[in-house]
Amino acid sequence: MAEKLVLIDGHSILNRAFFGLPDLTNSEGLHTNAVYGFLNIMFKILEEEKPQYLTVAFDVHEPTFRHKMYDGYKGTRKPMADELRQQVPLMKEMLRSMGVTVVELPGYEADDILGTISHLAEQRGMQVSVISGDRDLLQLATEQIQIRIPKTKKTGTEIENYYAKDVLARYQVTPKEFIDVKALQGDTSDNIPGVPGIGEKTASALIAQYHSIEAVHEDAANVKPPRASKNILEYWDQAVMSKELATIILDAPVVYDFEQAKLDGIASLYTDEAYKMCKRLEFKNLLSRFEHADNAKEEALSFTILDNEMIANAFLLNLKSGFAFAFTQTETGIAISIADGEHLVYIPSTEQYEEQKLAAAFADAVIRIAKQDETAVFETAEVKKTLRYLLTHGISLNPYRNHFYDRTIAAYLINPTIGDYPYDLIAKDYLGQFLPSKDELIGKKNHEIETYLCHEANVTYRSYQLLLDRLDEMGMMQLFREIEMPLAFVLADMEQEGILMDKETLQEYGRTLQVSVDALESRIYEAAGEKFNINSPKQLGVILFEKMELPGAKKTKTGYSTSADVLEGLKGSYPIVADILEYRQLTKLKSTYADGLSNFVEADGRIRTSYNQTITATGRLSSTDPNLQNIPIRIELGKQIRKVFYPKAGCVFIDSDYSQIELRVLAHVSGDENLIEAFREGKDIHTSTASKVFSVPFDEVTTLQRRNAKAVNFGIVYGISAYGLSQDLGIGRKEAQEYIDQYFATYPKIKEFLDATVEDAKEKGYIKTMFGRIRPIPELSSGNFMTRQFGERVAMNSPIQGTAADIIKVAMIRVHDRLIQENYQARLLLQVHDELLIESPENEKEAVIALLEEEMRGAANLAVDLVVDTQIGKDWYEAH
DNA sequence: ACTATCACG
DNA sequence: ACGTACGTGATAGTT
Structure with missing residues (x-):
């Protein structure tokens, strides 16, 4: 078998890729x-062809020689997009890091390099594949040289x-x-003039017949159509020049070393540097x-596995302060890092x-260490995981929580907008180190759970001071130490506690729903005249708006909207819509x-959520697996579900929620006397707002006015x-704008x-809550109007929502701690943003209510009182 | 993996 | 001219 060379037209393929893919950016x-x-x-090409040689050719951008820019993607040339230009050096760096030969030649185009090298290779008896997006290269094709044009399709x-x-x-026509x-047709994008009046069709037909422009010229008298006949003579010089321009050079002075271009298998591209x-x-x-x-890509992380009880125990007994640890629940084990990874265990x-x-x-x-050394710090990747693990074995570290990080x-806290903080990201951002991710280590092929855990511990240890310094700089030390860290312990206890659920009743409820669902289903099919998947918005949209021609x-962007606010307007006139x-x-309730x-x-019999x-x-906070922060309440049928959440024998539920906490926070932070006064009067805030905004006496506010005022109050909070x-x-x-104007006139501050x-x-790039929590808002400096508007709403909402979140967190910690310190059996079970649910023995309930309300009210000292409403019940339905 | 929808605050 | 209320998570359908 002949040896094979793959030649890639660098700019052309880069260009194809750029336009064929959506814009991707990395976190930098x-x-x-x-x-x-x-x-x-x-x-893809390399895997298919398994060549022995590989080379990529690029144009050198020297304007004096450049009669064309990159390969033909579009007929009209625009300057290269900035987003693409930036990637050219990246691409070259990547190829260099893989050891791929890159050829550039001042004064020549990539085409000429490709032509020359493929010609050389052919003379050596090699097979050549030229990869390009540019059809001009088809002239290079021979029996040994193949031109390959990739197309990005769905x-x-x-x-x-x-x-x-x-x-x-x-x-x-042949390649030549x-x-x-x-030469006849010309190419505006390549600045090849061609012959006027001869387009694609005529050019191909003439060359298919005559095989060269010279032959066409010679027989010009007989050439059809007459316009071509005339112009081939009139513009002959231009045609000859065009042919010259269109011809790819096969003997450019390329210095090319086949030995250097040798590819020692695809795996040789997977270098550390490229990785x-x-x-x-x-x-x-x-x-x-x-x-x-x-070949291994990482400097192996060295660690010791202590799988012998005696040795492990001895190790733990000798452990002194200054370590980080990590662990996982599925493959139970603990990784400990001491002294900067020198002793990873x-x-x-x-x-x-x-x-x-x-x-x-x-x-x-x-x-032992905590007792010996009151400054000892235990650095964890995610402390709540560790705590849950220990709690399942009946161990609580609550008394030692000040030692944890x-x-x-x-x-x-440093950047709350990311949502995921894996160790490899922390290593990259704070240590400038590129580590294999968890997925890479525990993927299908690798099962290096120990390595993964040791990286977790090691990164935790080594980034500790850097993260702490950053928190300090940003003024969030107190928030971190006094709210977030203790809260993690509270949440671990709440999760571990769980909540009793009457599964039988819930399943019976589900069966009842199914009966109604079945009935509705057949009525919908009947009204539609056919069966279809009602759950598919796509199918439903077609049925409603095409087949039934509803207005x-x-x-x-994918079809018709079938959302509730669209259907709501139609349900009066169309029974099928009400049924849907x-x-x-x-079906939502059921599934x-x-x-x-x-x-x-x-x-x-208990159900345990995870708080994130x-x-x-x-x-x-947020709640997952399951989400217990979105249990139905607004519609009676859904609210029934709350009856299956019940307290254990001898206990009741105590449920307290803050009344209008966000508006109260707003009154405080704005210092608006009118809003503060409205709260001090203690009357219904929406009615009071309506009374002030619409200038009517409190007792004469209509339901419509109250509803409007309530909507404006919400709107203010949302930005x-x-x-x-x-x-x-x-x-x-x-009209809406008028309401807003009136509102602001009423509450100027x-x-x-x-x-x-x-x-x-806009100035700082972030907002701060009352407790010093920050949220960056990069949207504010966006060039896009809509994005910027969004940023403004976020800037208005976040300090309010965030401060309210801070307040209930403080309350949770205080309530949790008092229940334990004062030896109550009652326990905090759930948090739903402005609501806390406690399971309390009957005989403690008065004391616990007093404690709960006291701590919730006292969590922050605002210009207005924090008002708390409490209910007691034999289940969550009754208690809220 | 993404989109549409809908449950909560 | 533009076209969204703020913050989440689960499910089903579609790609």
């Missing part, structure tokens, strides 16, 4: 789509292949004749290629050394709540916009505050 903000696409095309990359015979078959076609670069550019898909390569639990024993020995070590919480069709809305409601929650009930403390941009308010109230934008907040945020 570098545009990466073209580089990514290039590598994908290159790897289904992936498809490649058109041309040997000389394929060119003839497709274009009815292709030059002559172009790091893929990591930096965040090419997650490509990284997997590196793992499958035989992984202790797995085994059949001999059971989890229970390991957990106890580990906790003993922590407690949580890397993920620290990173979250008011609103389009989304009810069907939606019932998400009846079926969904049932699956989470554990053996002890590091996900929201504002500082709120008011006339459009948003008009949508909510179903009124005109102008609120407007001042909101304006000042936005202004400040």
Whole structure:
């Protein structure tokens, strides 16, 4: 078999990739789509062809010689997009890091380099594949030289292949004749004039007949059509020059060393340097290629596995302060890093050394050190995980919580808008180190759980001071130490506690729903005249707005909108719409709540959510698996679900929620006397607002006026916009603006505050809550109007939502601690943003209510009182 | 993996 | 001319 050379037209393929892929950026903000696409095309080709040689050719941008720019993507030339230009040096760096030969030649185009090298290779008896997006290269095709043109399609990359015979078959001219076609036809993008009046069709036909422009010229008298006949004579000089321009040079003075271009298997491209670069550019898909390569890519992290009970125990007994640890629940084991990774230790639990024993020995070590050294700090990746693990073995570290540090919480406070803080990201951002990610280590092929855990521990240890310094600089030390860290312990206890759920009743409820769903389903099919999937917005949209021709069709980018606010307007006139809305409601209740929650009930009859403390941009918590912060309440049928949440024997539920906490925070931070006064009067705030805004006595406020005032109050908190308010109230934008103006006239300092907040945020790039929590708002400096508007609403909302979140967190810690310190059996179970649910023994309830309300009210000292409403019940339905 | 929808505050 | 109310998570359908 002949040896094979793959030649890539660098700019052309980069250009193809750039336009064929959506804009990708890495977290540094570098545009990466073209580089990514290039590598994908290159790897695909290499895997297919397994060549012995590989070379990429680039144009050198020397304007004096450049009669054309990059390969023909579009007929008209625009300057290269900035986002693409930036990627050219990245691409070259990537190729260099892979050891790929890159050829550039001043004064010549990439085409000429490709032509010359492929010609050389052919003379040596090699097979050549030239990869380009440019059809001009088809003139190079021979029996040995194949031109391959990749096309990015929905289904992936498809490649058109041309040997000389394929060119003839497709274009009815030989590769050499292709030059002559172009000489006649011209190419504006390449500044080739051609012959006026001869276009694509005529040019091809003439060359197919005469085989060269010279032959056409000679027989000009007989050439049809007459316009071509005339012009070939008149513009002959121009035609000759065009032919010259269109001809790719085959003997450019390229210095080319075949030995250097040798490719020692595809795996030889997977170098350490290339791996790091893929990591930096965040090419997650490509990284997997590196793992499958035989040669190891990482300096191995060295650590010791202590799987012997005696040795592990001895180690734990000798442990002194100054370590970081990490662990995971599935493959139970603990990784400990001491003294900057010099002593990385992984202790797995085994059949001999059971989890229970390991957990106890580990906790003993922590407690011993904490008692010996009051400055000792235990650095964890995610402390709540560790705490849950220990709690399942009956161990609580609550008394020692001031000794703990949580890397993920620290990173979250520094930038709460990311949502995910894996160790490899922390290592990159704070240590400038590129580590394999968790997925790479525990992927399909690798099962290096120990390595993963040791990286966790090591990164935690080594980034500790850097993160802490950053928190200090940003003024968030107190927030971190006094709120977020203690809260993690509170949340661990709440999660571990869980909440009892009557699974039988819930399932019965589900069966009842199903009966109604079935009935609705057949009625909908009947009205529609056919069966279809009601759950498919696509199918539903077609049925309603095409087949049944309902009015008011609103389009989304995928089809018709069938959302509730569209259907709501139609349900009066079309019974099928009312049925669909009810069907939606019932199936939602069935799938998400009846079926969904049932699956989470554990053996002890309790259901345990997970609180995520590091996900929201504002500082709120979120709840998952299952989400217990969105249990239905607004509609009675859904609210029934709350009856299956019940307290254990001898206990009741005590449920307290803050009344209008966000508006109270707003009154405080704005200092608006009128709003403060309204709260001090203690009357219904929406009615009071209506009374002031519409200048009517309090007792004469109509329900409509109250409803409007309430909507405006919400709007203010969300970062008011006339459009948003008009949508909510179903009124005109102008009218909505009038409401807003009247509102601001009533509460002038609120407007001042909101304006000042936005202004400040624009200047600083972030907002701050009362407790010092920050949220960056990069949207404010966007060039896009809509994005900027969004940034302004966020700037108005976040300090309010965030401060309210801070306040309830303080309350949670205080309530939790008092319940324990004062020896109550009652326990905090749930938090729902402005609401706390406690399970309390009957005989404690009065005291616990008093305690709960006291701590919730006292969590912050505002210009207005924090008012708390409390209810007691035998289930969550009654208690809220 | 993304989109549409809808549950909560 | 533009076209969204703020913050989440789960499910089903589609790609």
